[in-house]
Amino acid sequence: MTVRYNTILVAVDGSDEAKRAFRKAVLLSKDHDAKLLLVHIVDTRSAAAVGHYNQTIFSEAEQNAMGMMNEYKELAEKEGVSDVTVVLDYGSPKVKIARDVAQKHNVDLIVTGATGLNAVERFLIGSVSQHITRNAACDVLIVRTETEVK
Structure with a gap:
């Protein structure tokens, strides 16, 4: 039996693991x-x-995220991926990725780094990748190693 993935979601946060x-x-x-x-x-x-809602925080976070995601999109297209979509959302990354975004876009594979930027959260309540693995309805690939170049 051959496994074919039609929609692959990759979670990116700017960390080396996400890269x-x-x-x-x-x-x-x-x-x-x-x-x-x-x-x-x-x-x-x-x-x-932080204690109070500040729209500036979200505006800056959104601008930084879109810049990063547009760079990733450009790189993917240069590598030959023909259909690349950028998704930016707000909330809890572990919940939004595993449930909301994956279901909305009919994802059949989620790719994520083993760890990300938030070491404190990982220590206190578990990593985003652990939560995705436990709660996603599709296959999940946890990346720990660098891609080999042929």
Whole structure:
């Protein structure tokens, strides 16, 4: 039996782990002729911890995220991925990626780094990748190693 993925979601946050996951997701998208979803979730829980709502925080976070995601999109297209979509959302990354975004876009593979930027959250309540693995309805690839160049 041959497994074919049609829609691959890669979670990106600017970390080195996310960059490795992105590179593997690009290779898989090309191999499977699959749509690639570049997903970044602005973590609204962090802003709530600051104590008060500040629209400037979200505006800056959105601008930074869109800049990063557009760079990733350009790289994927240069590598030959023909269908790349950028998804920016707000909320809890672990919940939004595993449930909301994956279901909305009929994702059949989620690619994520083993760890991301938020070490404190990982220590206190578990990593985003662990949550995605436990709660996603589709296959999940946790990337720990660098993509080999042939």
